[in-house]
Amino acid sequence: MKLLIRIAYLGTAYCGYQVQPNGVSIQQMLNRATEQLFGYPCDIVGCSRTDSGVHANSFCATVAQRGTDALVTEIPVERVPQALSAHLPPDICVYDAQWVPANFHARYDVIEKEYLYRIYNRRVMSPFEVNRAWYLPKELNEADVERMRSAAKQFLGTQDFTSYMAQGSKIVDPVRTVTRSELTKEGDLILYRIAADGFLYHMVRIIVGTLVEVALGRLDPSEIPEITKSRNRERAGLTAPACGLYLNRVFYSSQKINRQSFDKPSIP
Amino acid sequence: MKLLIRIAYLGTAYCGYQVQPNGVSIQQMLNRATEQLFGYPCDIVGCSRTDSGVHANSFCATVAQRGTDALVTEIPVERVPQALSAHLPPDICVYDAQWVPANFHARYDVIEKEYLYRIYNRRVMSPFEVNRAWYLPKELNEADVERMRSAAKQFLGTQDFTSYMAQGSKIVDPVRTVTRSELTKEGDLILYRIAADGFLYHMVRIIVGTLVEVALGRLDPSEIPEITKSRNRERAGLTAPACGLYLNRVFYSSQKINRQSFDKPSIP
Numbered sequence: 001m002k003l004l005i006r007i008a009y010l011g012t013a014y015c016g017y018q019v020q021p022n023g024v025s026i027q028q029m030l031n032r033a034t035e036q037l038f039g040y041p042c043d044i045v046g047c048s049r050t051d052s053g054v055h056a057n058s059f060c061a062t063v064a065q066r067g068t069d070a071l072v073t074e075i076p077v078e079r080v081p082q083a084l085s086a087h088l089p090p091d092i093c094v095y096d097a098q099w100v101p102a103n104f105h106a107r108y109d110v111i112e113k114e115y116l117y118r119i120y121n122r123r124v125m126s127p128f129e130v131n132r133a134w135y136l137p138k139e140l141n142e143a144d145v146e147r148m149r150s151a152a153k154q155f156l157g158t159q160d161f162t163s164y165m166a167q168g169s170k171i172v173d174p175v176r177t178v179t180r181s182e183l184t185k186e187g188d189l190i191l192y193r194i195a196a197d198g199f200l201y202h203m204v205r206i207i208v209g210t211l212v213e214v215a216l217g218r219l220d221p222s223e224i225p226e227i228t229k230s231r232n233r234e235r236a237g238l239t240a241p242a243c244g245l246y247l248n249r250v251f252y253s254s255q256k257i258n259r260q261s262f263d264k265p266s267i268p
Numbered sequence: 269m270k271l272l273i274r275i276a277y278l279g280t281a282y283c284g285y286q287v288q289p290n291g292v293s294i295q296q297m298l299n300r301a302t303e304q305l306f307g308y309p310c311d312i313v314g315c316s317r318t319d320s321g322v323h324a325n326s327f328c329a330t331v332a333q334r335g336t337d338a339l340v341t342e343i344p345v346e347r348v349p350q351a352l353s354a355h356l357p358p359d360i361c362v363y364d365a366q367w368v369p370a371n372f373h374a375r376y377d378v379i380e381k382e383y384l385y386r387i388y389n390r391r392v393m394s395p396f397e398v399n400r401a402w403y404l405p406k407e408l409n410e411a412d413v414e415r416m417r418s419a420a421k422q423f424l425g426t427q428d429f430t431s432y433m434a435q436g437s438k439i440v441d442p443v444r445t446v447t448r449s450e451l452t453k454e455g456d457l458i459l460y461r462i463a464a465d466g467f468l469y470h471m472v473r474i475i476v477g478t479l480v481e482v483a484l485g486r487l488d489p490s491e492i493p494e495i496t497k498s499r500n501r502e503r504a505g506l507t508a509p510a511c512g513l514y515l516n517r518v519f520y521s522s523q524k525i526n527r528q529s530f531d532k533p534s535i536p
Contacts, residue, residue: 008394008395008396009395010395010396010398055396081391081392082391082392082405085392085393090393090395090398091395091398092395093392093393093394093395094392095390095391095392122363122535123349123350123363124349124350124353124361124362124363124535125353125358125361126276126361126535127276127277127278127358127359127360127361127535128276128278128323128400128535130278130358130359132396137350188535267390267392267394267395267396267456
């Protein structure tokens, strides 16, 4: 059995999830914490690779002894979250842990992922949202938000998302199925949630950049299908900054994991 | 006419509102920003003195040219928030500004203040709440929260709050009138709001420390009136940490300020 852990992190101080030659990564912190807690080096396999400055409310990773498919420990699984968190810096926490079969793969067994993108829309930036949301100072009215909402719907379904993929990406098949693409406004925050079976490189951030073009009146929602069909990155909006992006939920098949325990609320 | 500004800040990096010999204060940042924007040194009078690490969603301060009761500027008042914020670090912002009479006093004319205290109650601390809430790892159940709520009500009304005042304070009259003392639970957060005509030194933090004693079963809500009557600081709970405290709202008489513009929502 491997251990599947769910973690939350504020990504501001990190070069991203994955170990990099320059900069401190989330994975590096997990490597150190698991070795300190379990007493031997571990392999950590993450569900995704988040970019520098991107956050996670619910990132999943498996832990096994290095070079094996198993983790041996006398620590009861329900104590693992607090025990591992104690070996992590305050901007990373482990809030759930469960046993999964040795053949479980944290990345390949993902059936759906959901991202949240936060935009702070007010003439001045809130000190509480610095590095946690994209600051959009031009105050949007209800009609602007309604146009964004209408544009967001155009991303639903199975489509070729080449127009919303960072140039130079090596992905062979650019078709993805988006099952949720919803925009809500809560006070000064505009929250965008998108779920899909997978995402191309920078896909969420380019879609958000495109939605903001719509909000600012530079694009009409009706132009989205044409932009998508063009398969031309230059027709979509700019890449929204990393600081507003959160990996929000990760779904695995109920055959491989204990869904009930997995439905524990994420952070926050 | 003076300028009344409303500011929000994340107090983590500051030694408090007021200028101190050691450490950087919010007031010092405001002194610098106003001098840079208006072109001459200003007197800044704040509504309150917040401690090191305490935050504000809505702190009020007046700005006048040093040694005078007036501010002379050609900058339209509606542009002041963005213009001043541009001269402030990202953890402080000015989000509202209005003209007030020369005899207006930011501290003496306060008729009521409201504080918010945030407690994060989960076995592991959220990376998003570090320095922004008090971490209480023992998970409270509904009955515990109900007892806190019942205890919170005991602080309402006009009472002598000596038991909830930091020892060594120089306040002569320890009687205050509490008009709101409410506790709510939102997900993993316990939010406590208290409004009064004034507060003794550390009063909110000691009341919160006492409410947490009730939550943990070390005190019963029915003991609160006795503790209050004892006028003995040692009978109340510990002083809750500064990081969970927010100055949330400040009320002035409608005769002195333009209430309508003042009712603009605070941050966040």
